[in-house]
Amino acid sequence: MPDRKSKTTGTLPSPIPRRRLGVSPCAACDVRDSALCAALSPIERMRFSEGVTILTVPAASPLIDEGEPDLYVFNVVEGCLKVYKLLSDGRRQITGFLFPGDFLGLVNSADYTCSAEAVTETRLCRISRKQFDAFFDTMPSLERRLYTFASERIAEVQEHMLLLGRKTAAERLATFLSILSRRAAEAGRPADVIVLPMSRDDIADYLGLTTETVSRTFSKLRKAKLISIDKDRKIRLLDLEKISEIAAGS
Amino acid sequence: MPDRKSKTTGTLPSPIPRRRLGVSPCAACDVRDSALCAALSPIERMRFSEGVTILTVPAASPLIDEGEPDLYVFNVVEGCLKVYKLLSDGRRQITGFLFPGDFLGLVNSADYTCSAEAVTETRLCRISRKQFDAFFDTMPSLERRLYTFASERIAEVQEHMLLLGRKTAAERLATFLSILSRRAAEAGRPADVIVLPMSRDDIADYLGLTTETVSRTFSKLRKAKLISIDKDRKIRLLDLEKISEIAAGS
DNA sequence: CGGCTACTTGACGACGCTCAAGGCTTGTGG
DNA sequence: CCACAAGCCTTGAGCGTCGTCAAGTAGCCG
Numbered sequence: 001m002p003d004r005k006s007k008t009t010g011t012l013p014s015p016i017p018r019r020r021l022g023v024s025p026c027a028a029c030d031v032r033d034s035a036l037c038a039a040l041s042p043i044e045r046m047r048f049s050e051g052v053t054i055l056t057v058p059a060a061s062p063l064i065d066e067g068e069p070d071l072y073v074f075n076v077v078e079g080c081l082k083v084y085k086l087l088s089d090g091r092r093q094i095t096g097f098l099f100p101g102d103f104l105g106l107v108n109s110a111d112y113t114c115s116a117e118a119v120t121e122t123r124l125c126r127i128s129r130k131q132f133d134a135f136f137d138t139m140p141s142l143e144r145r146l147y148t149f150a151s152e153r154i155a156e157v158q159e160h161m162l163l164l165g166r167k168t169a170a171e172r173l174a175t176f177l178s179i180l181s182r183r184a185a186e187a188g189r190p191a192d193v194i195v196l197p198m199s200r201d202d203i204a205d206y207l208g209l210t211t212e213t214v215s216r217t218f219s220k221l222r223k224a225k226l227i228s229i230d231k232d233r234k235i236r237l238l239d240l241e242k243i244s245e246i247a248a249g250s
Numbered sequence: 251m252p253d254r255k256s257k258t259t260g261t262l263p264s265p266i267p268r269r270r271l272g273v274s275p276c277a278a279c280d281v282r283d284s285a286l287c288a289a290l291s292p293i294e295r296m297r298f299s300e301g302v303t304i305l306t307v308p309a310a311s312p313l314i315d316e317g318e319p320d321l322y323v324f325n326v327v328e329g330c331l332k333v334y335k336l337l338s339d340g341r342r343q344i345t346g347f348l349f350p351g352d353f354l355g356l357v358n359s360a361d362y363t364c365s366a367e368a369v370t371e372t373r374l375c376r377i378s379r380k381q382f383d384a385f386f387d388t389m390p391s392l393e394r395r396l397y398t399f400a401s402e403r404i405a406e407v408q409e410h411m412l413l414l415g416r417k418t419a420a421e422r423l424a425t426f427l428s429i430l431s432r433r434a435a436e437a438g439r440p441a442d443v444i445v446l447p448m449s450r451d452d453i454a455d456y457l458g459l460t461t462e463t464v465s466r467t468f469s470k471l472r473k474a475k476l477i478s479i480d481k482d483r484k485i486r487l488l489d490l491e492k493i494s495e496i497a498a499g500s
Numbered sequence: 501c502g503g504c505t506a507c508t509t510g511a512c513g514a515c516g517c518t519c520a521a522g523g524c525t526t527g528t529g530g
Numbered sequence: 531c532c533a534c535a536a537g538c539c540t541t542g543a544g545c546g547t548c549g550t551c552a553a554g555t556a557g558c559c560g
Contacts, residue, residue, distance in 0.1 A: 085408060085409070085411075085412045087412070087416060087417075087498070087499035088498065088499055088500075089499055089500075091416040091417075091499065092416070093411055093412040093415040093416045095408045095411050095412075106400075106401060106404055107401050107402075107404050107405045107408075108397075108398070108401045109401070109402075109405060113405045113408060114408055136394070140390060140393075143390075143393055143394065143397060144386070144393065146397060147358075147393060147396060147397045147400060148358070150356075150397060150400035150401060150404060151356060151357050151358045151359070151400060152357075152359075153404060154356055154357050154400060154403060154404060154407070155357045155359060155363045157404070157407045157408075157411065158335060158345045158357075158363060158364060158407070159335070160411060161335075161343055161345050161407065161410060161411060161414060162335045162337070162343040162345075164411055164414035164415045164458065165343040165414045165455075165457075165458030166337060166341040166342070166343045166458065167337075167341075168515080168516095169515080169516070199537095199538070199539090200538075200539065200540095201538085205415075207415075208414065208415030208416065209516075209517090210516075210517060210518085211538090211539080211540095212516085212517075212518085212519095212539095212540080212541085213515090213516055213517075215538095215539060215540055215541080216516090216540080216541075218539095218540090219540075219541080231525095248337070248338065249337035249338055249339055249341065250338075250339075418547080418548095419547080419548070449505095449506070449507090450506070450507060450508095451506085459548075459549090460548075460549055460550080461506090461507080461508095462507095462508080462509085462548090462549075462550085462551095463547090463548055463549075465507060465508055465509080466508080466509075466548090468507095468508090469508075469509080481557090501560100502559105502560095503558100503559090503560090504557100504558080504559085504560100505556105505557090505558085505559105506555105506556085506557080506558100507554105507555080507556080507557095508553105508554080508555075508556095509552100509553085509554080509555095510551105510552085510553080510554100511550100511551090511552085511553105512549100512550080512551085512552105513548105513549085513550075513551100514547105514548095514549075514550090515546105515547095515548090515549085516545105516546095516547090516548100517544105517545080517546075517547090518543100518544085518545075518546090519542105519543090519544085519545095520541100520542085520543085520544105521540105521541085521542080521543105522539105522540085522541080522542100523538105523539085523540075523541095524537100524538085524539075524540095525536100525537085525538080525539095526535100526536085526537080526538100527534105527535090527536085527537100528533100528534085528535085528536100529532105529533090529534090529535105530531105530532090530533080530534100
């Protein structure tokens with residue numbers, strides 16, 4: 001317990017200074033208009049921000065472990081997280097990757113139902129579950145938005161269940177690339193260039209495959225001239241339409 | 251569209267008479283204390299019930315189709331539904347089975363994101379999405395409970411993603427049996443006897459397997475003396491502990 | 501009784517996994 | 531600046547689990 005705590009919260013550098021200055025950390029937040037907090041009025045956001053701590057988690061560091069008490073919820077401000085479940089023998093299923101604007105804490109139970117770990121260095125804003133829940137009573141718009149997030153999340157995981165249960169390796173990877181392409185476009189970046197922050201291992205555990213199969217399938221897509229693979233895990237989508245078709249099950 | 255409507259709502263027998271009698275259909279509802287409606291006060295329930303229609307869907311009849319406008323939400327009163335997604339070539343993933351007390355409509359988007367079909371003859375209470383949403387504004391407890399349902403649902407599908415992505419056939423089936431056993435116990439029935447309302451095909455599409463594999467795996471569990479298979483899809487769990495162990499990944 | 505559907509079982513094959521080796525990049529220390 | 535180690539990724543060979551195809555059985559209903 002003590003060493004775990006040092007691992008998860010060991011690197012909280014700047015938040016207190018910021019608050020001491022009387023400036024809400026939310027004021028300069030990059031994701032405040034897309035994240036959960038977009039539901040808050042300026043005054044509400046001010047109140048909200050009093051409970052908020054900004055923390056930075058280095059790449060490959062654990063943030064939460066399944067089974068631990070659900071003490072905090074998080075907004076991702078910058079970077080990338082992976083959320084996953086483990087079997088006792090080490091088999092792992094990554095249930096999702098979280099990017100800026102995403103909320104970690106939709107499942108509200110006594111203990112965390114998943115583990116989470118930083119993929120790249122990740123900046124988060126954190127608030128205690130207790131405080132967060134308390135805001136509900138006075139801010140119905142927050143609860144509404146939280147429900148909207150949960151609803152969208154359920155739609156997403158339904159798609160992912162279809163992928164895991166019924167799609168081939170090529171279809172899975174094509175789906176993965178399509179999703180990231182769409183997210184890139186939504187973030188205002190080009191839809192045909194994708195930077196993968198995560199390793200082949202992570203992709204495999206997200207898609208229910210092995211590293212080797214992911215690697216082979218990348219090669220297959222490359223040889224079919226559907227993608228090109230640059231340095232630094234950068235993928236160029238050469239035929240977005242065809243990739244979408246494969247993703248949908250040809 | 252017209253013929254679909256006749257299929258989904260073609261068998262609506264009793265609701266209007268009931269309302270005419272001035273008796274809320276909720277008054278005699280079997281699931282009103284476990285379903286979403288448990289969040290409502292008697293007065294609220296009265297108001298709520300004015301918008302409610304009870305309908306009965308025969309076994310194997312479609313209720314909603316993915317892509318159709320999201321016009322209604324449902325509570326299952328009696329029976330069993332399957333909710334699923336299809337690929338264009340017919341591959342199917344059942345994302346869940348719904349039983350009495352379960353809510354159909356957690357995903358709130360313009361169109362249905364899944365199809366649903368009755369497994370056995372199913373009694374449902376239906377309300378228009380529009381009316382349902384309108385209740386939120388005046389009944390915060392309803393929204394709170396809806397969020398609770400969504401939260402629990404997300405926890406469930408995370409488990410199911412682990413199953414689909416990482417578990418073996420035997421582990422999947424053992425997990426399925428464990429879940430149904432727990433539900434039976436929660437409903438006050440013995441935990442070691444399970445009646446499967448759904449076909450082997452449905453189980454296969456829920457677990458990401460084929461009928462044949464499901465059948466073979468049932469046989470394997472039977473030969474290992476972990477279960478016995480009676481008539482009428484009745485399964486006796488002979489070693490609940492061992493089944494749970496297998497479900498968890500041995 | 502015949503036909504239908506659901507389920508079971510067998511034989512075979514394929515897709516993806518396991519095991520293994522090798523290449524490439526990155527960081528570190530001599 | 532280079533040598534070396536450690537990861538990460540790729541590729542190959544062989545295997546196994548589960549899918550496919552097919553036949554057979556059992557229960558149900560007209």
